[in-house]
Amino acid sequence: xxxxxxxxxxxxxxxxxxxxxxFYEGSRCLTDREFCDKxxxxxxxxxxxxxxxxxxxxxxxxxxxxxxxxxxxxxxxKRVLLNYPESEISIDTFxxxxxxxxxxxxxxxxxxxxxxxxxxxxxxxxxARLQLPYIAMHKRGTPETMQSxxxxxxxxxxxxxxxxxxxxxxxxxxxxDVIIDPGFGFAKNIEQNYKLLNELGExxxxxxxxxxxxxxxxxLSRKSMIYKLLDKxxxxxxxxxxxxxxxxxxxxxxILRVHDVKEAAEIIKIYNKLRDPA
Numbered sequence: 001x002x003x004x005x006x007x008x009x010x011x012x013x014x015x016x017x018x019x020x021x022x023f024y025e026g027s028r029c030l031t032d033r034e035f036c037d038k039x040x041x042x043x044x045x046x047x048x049x050x051x052x053x054x055x056x057x058x059x060x061x062x063x064x065x066x067x068x069x070x071x072x073x074x075x076x077x078k079r080v081l082l083n084y085p086e087s088e089i090s091i092d093t094f095x096x097x098x099x100x101x102x103x104x105x106x107x108x109x110x111x112x113x114x115x116x117x118x119x120x121x122x123x124x125x126x127x128a129r130l131q132l133p134y135i136a137m138h139k140r141g142t143p144e145t146m147q148s149x150x151x152x153x154x155x156x157x158x159x160x161x162x163x164x165x166x167x168x169x170x171x172x173x174x175x176x177d178v179i180i181d182p183g184f185g186f187a188k189n190i191e192q193n194y195k196l197l198n199e200l201g202e203x204x205x206x207x208x209x210x211x212x213x214x215x216x217x218x219x220l221s222r223k224s225m226i227y228k229l230l231d232k233x234x235x236x237x238x239x240x241x242x243x244x245x246x247x248x249x250x251x252x253x254x255i256l257r258v259h260d261v262k263e264a265a266e267i268i269k270i271y272n273k274l275r276d277p278a
Contacts, residue, residue, distance in 0.1 A: 001108040002049060002088050003133055003177045004207075007215045010249055010271060012264045013090065013222065013257040018054040018072045019064070025184055027259050035076055036083065043087060043194035046265035051257060052076055053092030057114050057143050059149065059172060066095055073098065077106050090135065096122035103130050110179075114139055114186065116166050124173045133177035134170065135217055138162050140187035147187065155192040156199040159183075163205055163214075179255065181217040185225055193225040197244065200251035202213065215254035220244045222259055242267050250274075 002011070016038055017027045029035040041052055054072035059240050064072075073091070080089060090110035091102050097120075099111055109132065116136035117124040127134045138159050140149040152158050163180050170178050180203060184193050195251050197220070204213040220226070221241050222234040230237060242263050249271040258264040 001133070002110065004179065004215055005211070007254050010253070010268045012047050012268065013049040013051050013217070013255055014045075014047040014261045015051050015054070015257060015259050016042075016054060016076070017056070018076055019056050021088075029076075029125045032075060032079065033081060035226075042261045043084070045262035047261045049088045049090050049255070051090045051092055051112055053112075055093065055095075057092075057094070062144065066097055069093065069095065070098055070101055073102065074105070077102060081106050093200075094119040094123065096120045096126040096161045099123070099126050099132070100129070103132070108132060110135060112181075113137065114183070115163075117169075123131065124170060124175060127168075128174040133179065133183055134175050135179040136163070136166050136170070137181035137186065137196060137219075138183040149187045150189045150192060152192060155188060155196055156202050159196060160203055160205065163203065167205060167208065167214065176209070178216045179217050180209055181218060182221060184218070184220050190225050190229055193223075196239075197247060197251065200248060202251060204252050217250055217255040217257055218248035218253040219257040221257065236259070238263060246271060 008117040015027050016035065017030050018029060029038050039050060052073060057063065080087065090112040092112040093099060094113050094115040102109065111127050111132050112135040113123060114137045140146055159182050167178055182196050182203060184196065188196065200216065203216055206213050222237055225235045226240045226244065227234050230240060238260055245258065245264055245267050248256065249268065256264045
């Protein structure tokens, strides 16, 4: 399992949505065949982690019930267990009960929680008890309300403060493997998203154990901060996504969460050459 001590190079996290409500149609896998084809392609293209989400949390969405989330997730986990047991997965959920059911089903994985434990009071205790790596994302409100909650004096300073408080809280629970996700597009307007990206390095928070800083995950892929700025749709901004992914790496990101694994892996190759041109 990937822990923060093992993140010694930039990683690619591929996105698979197991529902029909995700904002980008190309990420949706609603049948077993679609799932297998997408999963195998991502592995071939260089995915280090594949992120499985069964409950849409895009701005404006209404979350499905816990039972529906699990019924969408379970067949995919069964397929991973049978066909791809050596692959690394994360599960995009804010529900501790889903984490427990998934852990009983497949064992270790990375928790990817958009709410940093705020939407389920049992989440942090569950993550600590199972000793699972934890991705904490910054947002405000719910998917239905978050885009009305974009007032900040300084978005970067406030997001950093949020994570400093979260890390101390997580440590009290016993969670050591924390990955920071600034939550691009979640309770942030276009200008705030670009300010946060430009100042991403300011979110490098020193680990409590003194071993460097907590890894930063950048989830920029095809988001509205790109396609609205360019007056396009999500399907038409792969090139711009790649530009922002390279910017994120240059500014300190350790993980790129993307719909397009091959292109992200190529961007990382270019980034590595920029860092070591010899």
